[in-house]
Amino acid sequence: MVADVPSFGTPNEFSLAIGELREALPGDDSVSTDADDLERHGFSLYDYHPGVLHSVVVYPLTTDDVVKIVNISRKYGMPIVPYSGGTSLEGHNRGHASGGICVDMSGMDRIIEIHEADSDLVCQPGCLWVDINETLRKKGIKLFFPLDPAPGATIGGMLSTGCSGTNAVRYGTAKGEWFLNATVVLPSGEVIKTRRRSRKSSAGFDLTKLFIGAEGTLGIVTEVTIRLAPVLPTTVAVVHFPDVKKATEAVIEVLNQGVGIQCVELLDDLFMAATNKYGMSMRKWPEKDSLFFKFQGHSAKSLEETAAVVKSVVERHGGFGFTLAKDDQEATSLWADRKNALFSGLALLEGDDGKGWSTDVCVPPSNLPQLVYETKQDLSEIGLISTIVGHVGDGNFHALLLFKTDEELEVARHAVHRMVKRAIALDGTCTGEHGVGIGKKEYLYEELGYGTVELMKTIKRSIDPLGLFNPGKLYPDAPGVTEKVDPRSS
Amino acid sequence: MVADVPSFGTPNEFSLAIGELREALPGDDSVSTDADDLERHGFSLYDYHPGVLHSVVVYPLTTDDVVKIVNISRKYGMPIVPYSGGTSLEGHNRGHASGGICVDMSGMDRIIEIHEADSDLVCQPGCLWVDINETLRKKGIKLFFPLDPAPGATIGGMLSTGCSGTNAVRYGTAKGEWFLNATVVLPSGEVIKTRRRSRKSSAGFDLTKLFIGAEGTLGIVTEVTIRLAPVLPTTVAVVHFPDVKKATEAVIEVLNQGVGIQCVELLDDLFMAATNKYGMSMRKWPEKDSLFFKFQGHSAKSLEETAAVVKSVVERHGGFGFTLAKDDQEATSLWADRKNALFSGLALLEGDDGKGWSTDVCVPPSNLPQLVYETKQDLSEIGLISTIVGHVGDGNFHALLLFKTDEELEVARHAVHRMVKRAIALDGTCTGEHGVGIGKKEYLYEELGYGTVELMKTIKRSIDPLGLFNPGKLYPDAPGVTEKVDPRSS
Numbered sequence: 001m002v003a004d005v006p007s008f009g010t011p012n013e014f015s016l017a018i019g020e021l022r023e024a025l026p027g028d029d030s031v032s033t034d035a036d037d038l039e040r041h042g043f044s045l046y047d048y049h050p051g052v053l054h055s056v057v058v059y060p061l062t063t064d065d066v067v068k069i070v071n072i073s074r075k076y077g078m079p080i081v082p083y084s085g086g087t088s089l090e091g092h093n094r095g096h097a098s099g100g101i102c103v104d105m106s107g108m109d110r111i112i113e114i115h116e117a118d119s120d121l122v123c124q125p126g127c128l129w130v131d132i133n134e135t136l137r138k139k140g141i142k143l144f145f146p147l148d149p150a151p152g153a154t155i156g157g158m159l160s161t162g163c164s165g166t167n168a169v170r171y172g173t174a175k176g177e178w179f180l181n182a183t184v185v186l187p188s189g190e191v192i193k194t195r196r197r198s199r200k201s202s203a204g205f206d207l208t209k210l211f212i213g214a215e216g217t218l219g220i221v222t223e224v225t226i227r228l229a230p231v232l233p234t235t236v237a238v239v240h241f242p243d244v245k246k247a248t249e250a251v252i253e254v255l256n257q258g259v260g261i262q263c264v265e266l267l268d269d270l271f272m273a274a275t276n277k278y279g280m281s282m283r284k285w286p287e288k289d290s291l292f293f294k295f296q297g298h299s300a301k302s303l304e305e306t307a308a309v310v311k312s313v314v315e316r317h318g319g320f321g322f323t324l325a326k327d328d329q330e331a332t333s334l335w336a337d338r339k340n341a342l343f344s345g346l347a348l349l350e351g352d353d354g355k356g357w358s359t360d361v362c363v364p365p366s367n368l369p370q371l372v373y374e375t376k377q378d379l380s381e382i383g384l385i386s387t388i389v390g391h392v393g394d395g396n397f398h399a400l401l402l403f404k405t406d407e408e409l410e411v412a413r414h415a416v417h418r419m420v421k422r423a424i425a426l427d428g429t430c431t432g433e434h435g436v437g438i439g440k441k442e443y444l445y446e447e448l449g450y451g452t453v454e455l456m457k458t459i460k461r462s463i464d465p466l467g468l469f470n471p472g473k474l475y476p477d478a479p480g481v482t483e484k485v486d487p488r489s490s
Numbered sequence: 491m492v493a494d495v496p497s498f499g500t501p502n503e504f505s506l507a508i509g510e511l512r513e514a515l516p517g518d519d520s521v522s523t524d525a526d527d528l529e530r531h532g533f534s535l536y537d538y539h540p541g542v543l544h545s546v547v548v549y550p551l552t553t554d555d556v557v558k559i560v561n562i563s564r565k566y567g568m569p570i571v572p573y574s575g576g577t578s579l580e581g582h583n584r585g586h587a588s589g590g591i592c593v594d595m596s597g598m599d600r601i602i603e604i605h606e607a608d609s610d611l612v613c614q615p616g617c618l619w620v621d622i623n624e625t626l627r628k629k630g631i632k633l634f635f636p637l638d639p640a641p642g643a644t645i646g647g648m649l650s651t652g653c654s655g656t657n658a659v660r661y662g663t664a665k666g667e668w669f670l671n672a673t674v675v676l677p678s679g680e681v682i683k684t685r686r687r688s689r690k691s692s693a694g695f696d697l698t699k700l701f702i703g704a705e706g707t708l709g710i711v712t713e714v715t716i717r718l719a720p721v722l723p724t725t726v727a728v729v730h731f732p733d734v735k736k737a738t739e740a741v742i743e744v745l746n747q748g749v750g751i752q753c754v755e756l757l758d759d760l761f762m763a764a765t766n767k768y769g770m771s772m773r774k775w776p777e778k779d780s781l782f783f784k785f786q787g788h789s790a791k792s793l794e795e796t797a798a799v800v801k802s803v804v805e806r807h808g809g810f811g812f813t814l815a816k817d818d819q820e821a822t823s824l825w826a827d828r829k830n831a832l833f834s835g836l837a838l839l840e841g842d843d844g845k846g847w848s849t850d851v852c853v854p855p856s857n858l859p860q861l862v863y864e865t866k867q868d869l870s871e872i873g874l875i876s877t878i879v880g881h882v883g884d885g886n887f888h889a890l891l892l893f894k895t896d897e898e899l900e901v902a903r904h905a906v907h908r909m910v911k912r913a914i915a916l917d918g919t920c921t922g923e924h925g926v927g928i929g930k931k932e933y934l935y936e937e938l939g940y941g942t943v944e945l946m947k948t949i950k951r952s953i954d955p956l957g958l959f960n961p962g963k964l965y966p967d968a969p970g971v972t973e974k975v976d977p978r979s980s
Contacts, residue, residue: 117856192941201919209699232748258722366607429691451682462952
């Protein structure tokens with residue numbers, strides 16, 4: 001068995017590795033030690049975890065390039081960290097203290113095959129999901145990829161993070177059946193394809209799933225087949241509630257009606273106030289906990305039926321001010337208020353120097369009101385301003401904790417810690433869709449139990465015995481014996 | 491690294507193990523070496539793979555019982571094979587030539603918790619899915635578990651096989667997000683719980699998925715949390731086509747409409763003839779390739795809209811004789827013709843001694859017509875009668891190959907072999923939902939490639955280093971070097 005802390009090569013060996021990378025990869029720009037490049041890949045504008053620079057950034061264009069890089073990394077014991085959209089929020093792409101190779105996949109951004117009749121598509125991992133959907137639209141193909149994290153996210157990062165987004169209440173997450181197969185360069189340098197292209201298979205456990213949420217610790221994905229869903233007419237409605245509990249109860253009942261709900265987002269009173277203050281909305285909203293619905297259906301008639309059913313259910317649960325978009329333009333404008341979450345949230349702080357710590361947790365839906373209530377009370381007691389946006393149908397919510405000073409940053413960091421503990425105590429998870437990276441790894445033993453994390457590590461060691469793939473991420477250090485936690489007793 | 495063929499204990503050690511099992515498990519009936527018991531667990535009425543008896547059958551009632559059994563199996567090097575519904579079709583539960591312990595989970599059949607507001611339920615692995623749905627119905631809870639394999643299937647077997655069924659076109663498969671977590675006794679005797687109960691989590695790769703489709707080779711599942719879906723009004727329609735190609739094209743277009751399709755089944759001309767001959771149908775059907783639809787929707791109005799949309803699409807693709815159920819009774823009666831597949835198929839053979847070999851393969855949907863066409867031509871050339879039932883929306887089909895004599899059985903076996911080869915050549919899989927067992931394992935290298943199967947074996951060895959868990963199933967023997975196959979080149 002390999003130790004928890006692997007031993008890496010020396011700085012001298014890393015220099016030799018960089019020389020070999022320059023020889024192995026074609027083109028002048030495919031290997032970079034430029035200071036700006038290292039800075040851009042070693043830090044993130046979106047999170048406040050400690051950052052470390054990589055030694056070198058490489059830009060492969062093919063699976064064979066990645067094989068060469070992996071073989072050089074192994075030869076010199078050099079850590080290797082895949083990088084794609086760079087939108088992750090938990091420090092997934094940070095460098096390692098020993099130095100290492102950052103593998104920037106953004107050049108591998110081709111759509112390789114579109115199988116319209118099969119509703120699937122083969123692409124490289126550097127493709128942005130928004131570009132894929134735009135390409136399909138321009139070609140007149142009425143299909144789309146429904147996982148919708150940040151617009152800058154790439155297919156490779158989405159797979160590796162186990163992402164989801166606002167559409168998950170209808171389409172599920174990356175852990176469902178949207179990734180049909182993946183071509184992966186393993187730490188051994190071997191290339192595998194996890195599955196063929198059929199939608200279903202019971203030919204053993206599905207190795208595709210092993211790489212979903214593995215955050216680049218088990219291999220580097222170089223090609224992916226994704227499933228697509230039909231594009232359908234949609235419209236948007238907004239409704240307000242006296243509190244989060246009533247809103248959540250309404251959502252639970254709405255989802256059991258079998259009408260076409262593509263999204264249902266909970267925006268709290270402070271979020272609504274932020275939207276008013278931000279000033280980009282066409283409306284002045286009541287500053288109340290609110291639900292934003294996106295309906296989908298075959299026809300205008302089915303959208304109308306859905307709207308009528310939802311209106312009746314939400315009003316039975318104390319919902320008021322139900323507003324249904326009159327046309328597509330109004331629907332887009334209403335939904336924009338939801339999409340402006342980050343910028344409108346920051347507007348709550350006076351001046352231009354406000355920052356936000358974005359985090360997410362997830363609990364069984366019926367536990368969401370308690371989690372939101374206790375979190376808001378906590379934040380209000382410590383005087384931190386925060387907006388909450390919840391994928392309420394899934395029990396998942398994001399908090400944006402606002403701060404200006406380093407002292408306030410520390411207060412926010414501790415508030416996130418308490419929020420995670422609270423979610424785990426409510427049979428939930430430290431992260432519903434942002435992933436672990438370095439920001440959440442300390443919680444995995446408590447959330448999953450000692451044996452479960454050890455099994456993850458056993459698999460990691462069997463695939464990456466040298467521990468070179470994205471070291472220091474995802475897997476927590478082993479706790480002392482006295483700290484062992486068994487979640488089955490909770 | 492452990493060798494492909496593990497070494498097991500001696501017959502004398504197995505006798506000691508059986509003695510220890512009797513001491514460890516409470517009750518007189520929890521350890522059995524009764525000949526009928528061994529016969530019932532070592533063979534199957536549903537398949538024609540070679541059978542081997544287990545040495546002993548044990549009946550645990552708790553997770554702790556299973557831990558004791560696993561520890562005794564490890565102490566004496568005795569193979570251990572979990573058994574639940576016994577409905578599997580590829581010899582998953584067969585004994586091992588060296589002898590071993592069959593762990594019959596049927597006594598662990600309790601529903602532990604129902605969380606109606608969260609649409610989930612915690613149960614033991616011996617629960618039948620039909621019993622779970624019946625319990626929910628009786629309690630007036632309008633939720634159900636949508637995976638629908640054979641009615642005798644249990645939750646544990648469904649998870650371990652990676653099952654699906656007729657509802658998969660709407661709800662996806664066991665490899666999707668229906669199993670929220672599993673409590674598993676590992677080969678080490680350690681008990682883990684893979685996840686908590688939140689619907690979503692990005693806390694690393696999902697270990698639940700590792701056990702889905704692992705066929706009991708990585709651990710024994712002792713508790714499961716499953717997600718439930720709302721029960722909705724449904725109705726049934728039937729339509730006929732000139733050929734499978736036109737029927738498949740119609741289905742592809744129907745599925746892109748966004749109307750409520752819960753099931754769409756393709757029954758071939760011979761199946762329809764069999765239904766007529768079987769004589770249990772309320773109708774005399776045209777003996778043509780046909781589609782059976784189950785529609786679902788919020789209301790009678792939405793079911794009507796779906797029916798109108800589907801009728802218009804299928805008629806554009808040459809569909810004729812569109813029949814929509816007038817009421818629930820007619821819907822049930824129409825759907826019964828689909829459900830009687832096995833019995834009506836057997837009716838095609840004269841006399842009472844007809845048998846059927848049931849197999850399944852799956853390809854990308856647009857390749858289904860070619861697969862069906864070539865398969866029917868093959869079967870007709872060798873003079874074997876066979877009905878075809880396809881989950882056409884997923885590209886998955888079942889063939890029931892009829893035979894009477896041992897000679898015909900061998901002809902059927904070879905025809906299945908060619909069918910699998912054909913599916914793999916069409917970018918498909920040797921099994922869409924029946925699993926691998928011993929019947930399909932020889933195809934995994936060809937389907938998945940050498941490295942992918944070796945990675946599965948690496949994981950198997952890291953979790954079960956002694957190779958005691960369901961040995962001889964799922965993982966194929968390594969091919970000679972000259973037979974190595976790389977599916978990426980296909």
